[in-house]
């Protein structure tokens with residue numbers, strides 16, 4: 180029995196089964212990851228999006244908090260061909276609508292051909308197709324969420340102790356927990372700062388490295404983070420992952436652009452141009468670097484040639500578009516965090532300009 184509806188911006192309304200009731204809207208995206216549903220559903224980079232799993236069965240190994248990347252479910256809703264009770268109950272307890280028993284291939288091929296699009300969901304006993312359409316029509320584009328960082332960042336500085344190998348100031352634009360633990364496991368103290376921290380807040384930490392995290396939405400809306408990068412360019416080594424790469428590039432004079440449907444999955448091939456080696460990577464992004472500014476491209480996506488890694492020896496910057504922390508995903512690129520620790524060596528903290 181259909182008691183749920185999803186309205187797509189192209190005019191279609193699909194019927195489905197309610198797994199967690201409610202009405203919501205967001206940018207419709209898909210991930211091709213066949214594992215790691217707990218990590219994806221708690222990845223803050225999915226804020227304001229509706230996540231479709233292309234893999235047909237979601238939830239077959241339960242739900243365990245140890246695998247969460249943040250302390251709440253982040254997408255506005257979840258869609259699967261078949262979702263287990265464990266996942267459905269978890270999403271319902273978090274108040275996040277979920278639907279299954281629909282043709283997720285149709286959603287994936289639609290998004291692949293027409294691009295990420297607005298959608299509306301109405302699920303539960305009294306839900307109607309009109310409710311879903313109303314939600315979809317009220318859905319704003321990602322770029323309209325100008326303060327999206329506020330909902331996913333810490334509100335006060337927080338310290339994660341790892342040791343005296345390095346002191347890292349991490350601008351939390353919606354950081355995945357395993358990015359922080361990948362740094363503490365290597366002996367770094369990580370000072371997690373709010374997404375709107377000032378250059379003075381960063382100076383107070385006396386960091387060896389400034390790290391800009393992943394995060395949701397349009398990187399051009401992370402104005403404060405760009406100002407911090409601008410203030411320390413050339414004075415403090417910098418690293419970034421995903422939104423972090425985008426924010427650093429824009430702040431240094433480059434630019435970003437929205438992709439059609441982005442990269443979301445755990446088997447994106449990335450080639451290192453210095454070694455000619457290809458590794459498999461985990462990805463979750465809808466924007467990409469368009470103009471690299473002063474940074475040199477070190478890695479590219481084998482499928483579509485988009486920028487995957489940037490570097491500047493002069494400015495002491497290394498960034499990745501993909502997710503080296505690999506939760507979920509292949510561990511091929513964990514070495515990125517060793518490179519971040521190397522950046523910290525022999526650096527002395529400096530004051531803000």
Ligand SMILES: NC(=O)CC[C@H](N)C(=O)O
Pocket residue numbers: 224392393394395396397398420421422423463464465466467
């Ligand atoms: N995982 C991320 O940091 C995503 C970055 C950005 N929000 C994008 O979609 O491109």
